Amino acid sequence: MSGILLQLFLHFALLSFLSFGGANALLPEIHRVVVDQQHWMNDATFTHLYAVAQAAPGPNVLVVTLIGWQVAGVAGAVVSTVAMCLPMSVVIYFIFRHWERFRGAPWQQAVQTGVGPLSVGLVFASGTLIGLSAGLGLGGAVVVLATILVCLRWPKLHPLWLIAGGALLGLLGVV
Amino acid sequence: MADENRPPAPGAASDAVPPEVTLGALFSGFSRVGLSGFGGVLPFARRMLVERQRWLSPQEFNSVLGLCQFLPGPNVVNLAVCVGSRYQGALGAVVSVLGMLIGPFAVVLLLGLLYSLYGELHLVQAMLRGISAVGVGLILALGVRMLGALKEKRVYLPFTVLAFVAIAVLRLPLVVVMVVLATASSVVAYRRVRRAMATLVPGGDK
Numbered sequence: 001m002s003g004i005l006l007q008l009f010l011h012f013a014l015l016s017f018l019s020f021g022g023a024n025a026l027l028p029e030i031h032r033v034v035v036d037q038q039h040w041m042n043d044a045t046f047t048h049l050y051a052v053a054q055a056a057p058g059p060n061v062l063v064v065t066l067i068g069w070q071v072a073g074v075a076g077a078v079v080s081t082v083a084m085c086l087p088m089s090v091v092i093y094f095i096f097r098h099w100e101r102f103r104g105a106p107w108q109q110a111v112q113t114g115v116g117p118l119s120v121g122l123v124f125a126s127g128t129l130i131g132l133s134a135g136l137g138l139g140g141a142v143v144v145l146a147t148i149l150v151c152l153r154w155p156k157l158h159p160l161w162l163i164a165g166g167a168l169l170g171l172l173g174v175v
Numbered sequence: 176m177a178d179e180n181r182p183p184a185p186g187a188a189s190d191a192v193p194p195e196v197t198l199g200a201l202f203s204g205f206s207r208v209g210l211s212g213f214g215g216v217l218p219f220a221r222r223m224l225v226e227r228q229r230w231l232s233p234q235e236f237n238s239v240l241g242l243c244q245f246l247p248g249p250n251v252v253n254l255a256v257c258v259g260s261r262y263q264g265a266l267g268a269v270v271s272v273l274g275m276l277i278g279p280f281a282v283v284l285l286l287g288l289l290y291s292l293y294g295e296l297h298l299v300q301a302m303l304r305g306i307s308a309v310g311v312g313l314i315l316a317l318g319v320r321m322l323g324a325l326k327e328k329r330v331y332l333p334f335t336v337l338a339f340v341a342i343a344v345l346r347l348p349l350v351v352v353m354v355v356l357a358t359a360s361s362v363v364a365y366r367r368v369r370r371a372m373a374t375l376v377p378g379g380d381k
Contacts, residue, residue, distance in 0.1 A: 058275075088247055096257045106365060120318055167302040
């Protein structure tokens with residue numbers, strides 16, 4: 001494995017153990033490593049890749065695939081994705097067998113109840129930080145707000161419509 | 176190999192588990208979930224697992240998801256590991272995860288390629304700015320919805336606020352924030368669970 005691939009693997013494998021609350025909650029941390037610490041890309045490219053990943057289907061974790069691809073091509077994409085998914089998959093595979101046995105135990109209920117509120121806080125933090133690093137102006141803020149309202153008012157609406165709408169508003173120079 | 180058909184745990188409600196979900200079914204089921212999951216896969220995963228295929232009851236889904244969300248790692252990938260391993264052991268877990276990831280992986284690379292070809296264009300940049308704004312809106316809306324689903328909001332809301340402030344305002348390292356706050360909130364939850372159990376009539380209502 002060449003140097004850069006090994007680095008990608010180590011960074012993302014390490015991050016995977018920190019990704020409480022999903023990939024969205026991890027984005028600020030990924031940004032810190034990829035942009036500020038390793039200088040693999042600039043702020044604008046990072047935000048663009050996030051937007052590209054948003055426009056694609058699949059788990060949010062695939063933003064990591066694009067980042068790896070930007071750094072080291074297809075091999076980088078594969079390595080980053082595996083590094084992000086594999087370690088915790090193995091851990092959870094072994095834990096799951098025991099977890100089901102303790103279903104309903106007080107400590108298990110407590111942990112589940114206790115972690116939920118934190119995930120919510122992390123998701124809000126992620127949205128805020130991505131919004132800040134995207135450098136959204138007044139128009140951008142309005143689009144963000146409108147998206148939230150539309151999402152909550154019509155929960156069944158397919159997100160792809162909103163993403164297409166966002167692309168259109170971007171083209172029109174609103175954002 | 177023969178061990179993979181694990182016997183039902185004694186006393187467990189194992190009759191809720193449908194007997195056969197093949198590797199092929201796992202792969203195609205999770206492929207469909209992955210490829211339809213725009214702006215978050217979780218709602219699609221629930222629809223497939225609980226409503227369409229009935230691989231999990233609603234209660235099982237909440238319980239398994241609770242574990243997947245509590246532990247780090249991409250939640251839906253963790254979910255695929257749990258469901259896959261439940262029906263087809265380790266191989267089932269691998270197949271489910273691959274199903275979830277392979278299709279979207281190809282699509283995202285294709286879009287990345289287009290970005291590298293045309294990303295310099297002003298029009299593309301403008302478009303991506305618009306999509307970013309919507310993306311932020313989608314995340315925040317997810318947060319609002321999760322907030323709405325929180326049980327006993329008033330007790331736990333401070334922990335939500337603290338997590339937000341620690342990460343978004345103070346920019347503290349994620350590990351520290353999670354270890355400290357998760358311990359504190361779980362202790363609060365534990366005391367409430369115990370108290371609720373003590374006051375509950377045996378076999379009581381909800």
